[in-house]
Amino acid sequence: MMKRLVLFTILGIMLIGCKAKKRTTHSDRSNHKTVTVVKEEANDGYDSKGLYPLPKDTGRFQRFSIGSVEEYIETFSEIAQYEMKAYGIPASITLAQGLLESGLGKGELAVKTNNHFGIKCHKGWQGDYDFHDDDEKGECFRKYNHPMYSYRDHSEFLSSRARYAFLFDYASTDYKRWAKGLRQAGYATDHRYPQKLIYLIEKHKLYRFDKGVRLNNAIAIREPKSFENKVHVVQKGDTLYSISRRYFISVDEIKRMNNMNSNNLAIGQKIRVQTELSKK
Structure with a gap:
C-alpha cells in the first residue's frame, strides 16, 4: 500500500514519545542498505527545533503512483499533521493544496519531480530542478527525491516569505481564511483557487486533520519574521x-x-x- 511506502521512511526513524536517547534502524529498499539513526531526547519524536526527522536522502529519485483521492489522503495526511505542528500551517490546507497542485498525485509535474505544490525554482534555489509548462512555456520547477521533501519545502516556503506572513495571524482551524489568503498573497493566479481548496477540504472532510494538533512549538509562531x-x-x-x-x-x-x-x-x-x- 502506498501509505506504507511513504511513511515507512518516516516512522521507521521517528521516536514517538521518546524520553531518552535511543537507537533504531530501518531498511532503505532503494539500495538495500540499513540506515542507523541516533535520536537525541525530544518530545513526541520532534527535535529541539520542533521538526520531525526527514528520511535520509539517498540521492535516488523515488517515483510514486497514487490511485485515488482517498489513497492520497491516507498517504500524506499524517505528514501534513507533522508539518502543521512544526510550522502552524493547517493540515487541511496543506492536503488540499497538495491534492490540487499535484493533480491528485497523478499530474505530470508531481510524477516527474515529486513536486506536489507547484513551487517554482525562484531566486536562491540550489536544489534539483526540471522544466515544465505552466503560466509560461518551460518554467523552472523544484524537484525532490521524495514527496516528503516537497511537503517540508512547502512549509518553509510559506513561513519564510513576507507576502505570506499575515496568514499566520489566522486561526489554524480557519481554513477558509487561509484559502482566501493564499490567493490574496499570490500563490496562484486562478481566481477560483480559494473555492477549489475549500471544496476539497469540505468534500473530503480534511478539516478533521487540523484537530488535536498542538501549535505551541510551531516554528512560524515561535520565530516571528523580520x-x-x-x-x-x-x-x-x-x-x-x-x-x-x-x-x-x-x-x-x-x-x-x-x-x-x-x-x-x-x-x-x-x-x-x-x-x-x-x-x-
Whole structure:
C-alpha cells in the first residue's frame, strides 16, 4: 500500500514519545542498505527545533503512483499533521493544496519531480530542478527525491516569505481564511483557487486533520519574521507583472501595499515592495 511506502521512511526513524536517547534502524529498499539513526531526547519524536526527522536522502529519485483521492489522503495526511505542528500551517490546507497542485498525485509535474505544490525554482534555489509548462512555456520547477521533501519545502516556503506572513495571524482551524489568503498573497493566479481548496477540504472532510494538533512549538509562531520595506522606482517598460516577478510578490499584494486601484504606472513612480530581511 502506498501509505506504507511513504511513511515507512518516516516512522521507521521517528521516536514517538521518546524520553531518552535511543537507537533504531530501518531498511532503505532503494539500495538495500540499513540506515542507523541516533535520536537525541525530544518530545513526541520532534527535535529541539520542533521538526520531525526527514528520511535520509539517498540521492535516488523515488517515483510514486497514487490511485485515488482517498489513497492520497491516507498517504500524506499524517505528514501534513507533522508539518502543521512544526510550522502552524493547517493540515487541511496543506492536503488540499497538495491534492490540487499535484493533480491528485497523478499530474505530470508531481510524477516527474515529486513536486506536489507547484513551487517554482525562484531566486536562491540550489536544489534539483526540471522544466515544465505552466503560466509560461518551460518554467523552472523544484524537484525532490521524495514527496516528503516537497511537503517540508512547502512549509518553509510559506513561513519564510513576507507576502505570506499575515496568514499566520489566522486561526489554524480557519481554513477558509487561509484559502482566501493564499490567493490574496499570490500563490496562484486562478481566481477560483480559494473555492477549489475549500471544496476539497469540505468534500473530503480534511478539516478533521487540523484537530488535536498542538501549535505551541510551531516554528512560524515561535520565530516571528523580520521584514524591511523596499521601494522600486518605475522605469520605462515596467509593468506590475514584471515588478512582481522581480521581487517574488504578487500583483495583488503590490496593489494592496500601495493602495492602487488600477495597473497603470508612471515612470519615476515609487512602488513599495516588502521583502524578508536577508539572513546571515
